[in-house]
Amino acid sequence: MSIADVPVKQWMCGPQQPLLFIAGPCVMEDEELVKRTSGELASLAEKLGVQLVYKSSFDKANRTSIHSFRGPGLEVGLEWLAKVKEATGLPVTTDVHEPEQARQASEVCDIVQIPAFLARQTDLLQAAAEGTAKHGGVVNIKKPQFVAPEDTVHAVTKCRESGNDRVLLTERGTTFGYGRLVNDFRCIPIMHDIGTPVIYDATHSVQMPGGKTTGGQRDMVWPLSRAAVACGCDGVFFETHPDPDRAKSDGPNMVPLSLAETLMTHLTRMRELTLELSSSEAFSHS
Numbered sequence: 001m002s003i004a005d006v007p008v009k010q011w012m013c014g015p016q017q018p019l020l021f022i023a024g025p026c027v028m029e030d031e032e033l034v035k036r037t038s039g040e041l042a043s044l045a046e047k048l049g050v051q052l053v054y055k056s057s058f059d060k061a062n063r064t065s066i067h068s069f070r071g072p073g074l075e076v077g078l079e080w081l082a083k084v085k086e087a088t089g090l091p092v093t094t095d096v097h098e099p100e101q102a103r104q105a106s107e108v109c110d111i112v113q114i115p116a117f118l119a120r121q122t123d124l125l126q127a128a129a130e131g132t133a134k135h136g137g138v139v140n141i142k143k144p145q146f147v148a149p150e151d152t153v154h155a156v157t158k159c160r161e162s163g164n165d166r167v168l169l170t171e172r173g174t175t176f177g178y179g180r181l182v183n184d185f186r187c188i189p190i191m192h193d194i195g196t197p198v199i200y201d202a203t204h205s206v207q208m209p210g211g212k213t214t215g216g217q218r219d220m221v222w223p224l225s226r227a228a229v230a231c232g233c234d235g236v237f238f239e240t241h242p243d244p245d246r247a248k249s250d251g252p253n254m255v256p257l258s259l260a261e262t263l264m265t266h267l268t269r270m271r272e273l274t275l276e277l278s279s280s281e282a283f284s285h286s
Helices: 031-048 074-088 099-105 122-135 149-161 187-190 217-229 255-280
Strands: 006-008 011-013 018-026 052-054 092-095 111-114 138-142 169-173 197-202 235-241
Touching: 006 138, 011 052, 018 031, 018 255, 031 052, 031 074, 031 235, 031 255, 052 074, 052 138, 074 099, 092 255, 099 122, 099 255, 111 122, 122 138, 122 149, 122 235, 138 149, 149 169, 169 187, 187 197, 187 255, 197 217
Parallel strands: 018 052, 018 235, 052 092, 092 111, 111 138, 138 169, 169 197, 197 235
Antiparallel strands: 006 011
């Protein structure tokens, strides 16, 4: 199936387009963190000439402990994201967990993200698709850790039949036994066959679930994201924080903000090489 480019505000995501980066801290810890990270990422995007969407969560509803920090909540979070759009010009995204959240987020966010654990929830997908269709936005569906890549077609179809064919799919690892995620990079071309651009989630793929808090191997972000780009992903999602070891959520997985420029530079070069090779007859496949 041919893959149509998906517009994300001023950017374009698709197989022949530059990479789309989706980046920001896991959770909105406070307004100052949102201002700092969005400002620095916007400056980097302009400096490097890359496509970037700012991401942060208003509520981490699936934390391991009931006592864990969750975020400022929907109304405050959307207010802060609206300020990011106004101040930086960047498109913004956040994840939603309930249909009403999806409808409200669609009014502010250029991409509404469906968490992996919720990607089979029909009411949530319909609300996200209807809301983003109304406001010209995009739905990004995280592939569940327990679902085969070809079976994500059902989630995509629910969005398309609810009025929005601007859909992205994100590979974020597959559960392997207990407490491990693995990336099967066949997921990228398989999900391309559904007709959607594919994003690679570099930081959630290196999570190590289990125990009182989720661990992770942030040093694995680099080799895995390079592999994903080489396999043809159209964008890279990574969470970043000025001081990941002090972050209130997913610190072990996040890329230090000071290294974001290097990561994006490396992956941009990899993308350029991949596009060059894919356009040559010697590299073509059918």
